[in-house]
Amino acid sequence: MTQTPVLQARNLVKRYGSVTAINGADFELRAGEILAVIGDNGAGKSSLIKALSGAVVPDSGEIFMDGQPVRFRTTLDARHHGIETVYQDLAVIPALDIASNVYLGREIRKKGFVGSVLRQLDKAAMRDESMKHLADLKIGIRSAIQSVETLSGGQRQGVAVVRAAAFGKRVIIMDEPTAALGVKESGMVMDLIREIKGRGLPVILISHDMPHVFEVADRIHVHRLGRRAAVVRPQDRSMSEVVALMTGAAEPTEEERAGAL
């Protein structure tokens, strides 16, 4: 494949005192794909994701977007580059309504004097836009003015995904989006991930749930001991083989080790 990766990292290192959280990790996300990132607890996948979303600044190594080197000092830097992250359970403010949650921190103000001087919010615009985004992702919520706490867990996660999809122009990162959800609601979130892919946005999915990973992922990044151990295609490998790669019980092929697939 000769296409330039959307998001790429080379040789990232992050140490906390004597603990090495990221130990020379490589990473590659290609256009329009769903890339699952899996790894055992403590393998450092969450540190890697934090480095890619700006929550952690690596000690060394390089990050590229579309082949151009970038530096994320804060999560805002990453957002300015069009990278949005959905966190597993801290994504929304329960007491606020849906529209306020979708536009939290990026509120739309009215035009003219009332907006610029009196700083009045354009609630109607935010409500209508939120409804449009919800409909785009086929989330059936009747009104954007109801508070998020009246929604089911899956619908709440849906609101968080809508926010990410509304503002994430380049990459959507989902950190364990189904960890707190039941089977049916997880299925809804999986549908959302496919919807986002259908719009041409690449998704990084961090998950423990092998069936989910095999269901939606185009490629699987296996993280082990602070670095990328392999990249595999779900159609080439069984779940137990991938678990073996994850725990070090099996060795990847040369191609998989190089991340060339």
Next chain:
Amino acid sequence: MTVSPTMAAPISKRKTDFSRVLHQPLLGPLAALILAVIIFSVLSSRFLTPFNVSLILQQSIVVGILAVGQTLIILTAGIDLSIGATAVLGTIMLAKTVGTSGPVVALAATLLICMAVGAINGALVTAFKLPPFIVTLGTFTAVAAATQLFAGSTTYPTQPGVLSFLGTPIRAGGFNITVGVIALILVYAVTWYALTQTAGGKHIYAVGGSPTAARLAGIKTSRTLFSAYLLTGVIAAIAAWAALGRIPTADPNAFQTANLDTITAVVIGGTSLFGGRGSVLGTLIGTLIVGVLRNGLTLIGVDNLYQNIATGVLVIVAVAFDQFARRRTS
């Protein structure tokens, strides 16, 4: 719009009528206020007269204004124990400096000193991550003592003029209100607008409701918190001015129960002590409930100390209700 069957889950199918009442947070306080008014009207023929209603409004001015500041802080999941003492410091500052420097300088100096207390509270809560309860308990003690030292333990009568402007009477029908009542309404209106119609207001709710989620959404949580404390200082200064309009003598021992009364008003008004939910409209109703209760109990001849017991019980009931409502929704 295409609705996939799984996402269109019914939202309120198993909600009882009772929990719907809980989702109308102003209904409970409003019912309590109306009930109190009816009870006192029956118990005392003097209660529902224009004179007495005006009196309740005037008696509610200082606590009512301070309660707006308390609402801002409680919405951020904090509490301010120092706001009453800060206002008293403000009254002494006003009365002491007006003689030497004139009313404009006196008002400016009061605004600055009250904002300074707010800034100290805000800085300790945001920069040092100390719990607001402890921070404001400390500043309350320090400010109360500093006020005594500053006042030299005497009272300062003021001359009619700018300082007593908020006490200027306005007659309308049989009602006899003051400019202070207008100021009270203005403070509520401006704060209501800021909280519900601007991004800054939404951020206060967000920071109080879930600080981590707010930070991840890109809100500068420390800045939001700090501005809430700073604004509370401004509100304390306005309350100090209004206090001299009500009683034209600055007394370092005045308004001893004001701070607890603001917390009572906020909590009775339906704002959650856990932060993130509530409104200044609720606080206005809460202030009126406290005012009606104290006034009505006085009219039917209940001793002051029993009134304190009654408001104390009321706070605990309101907090218990808040706890209960929270458990139902979560």
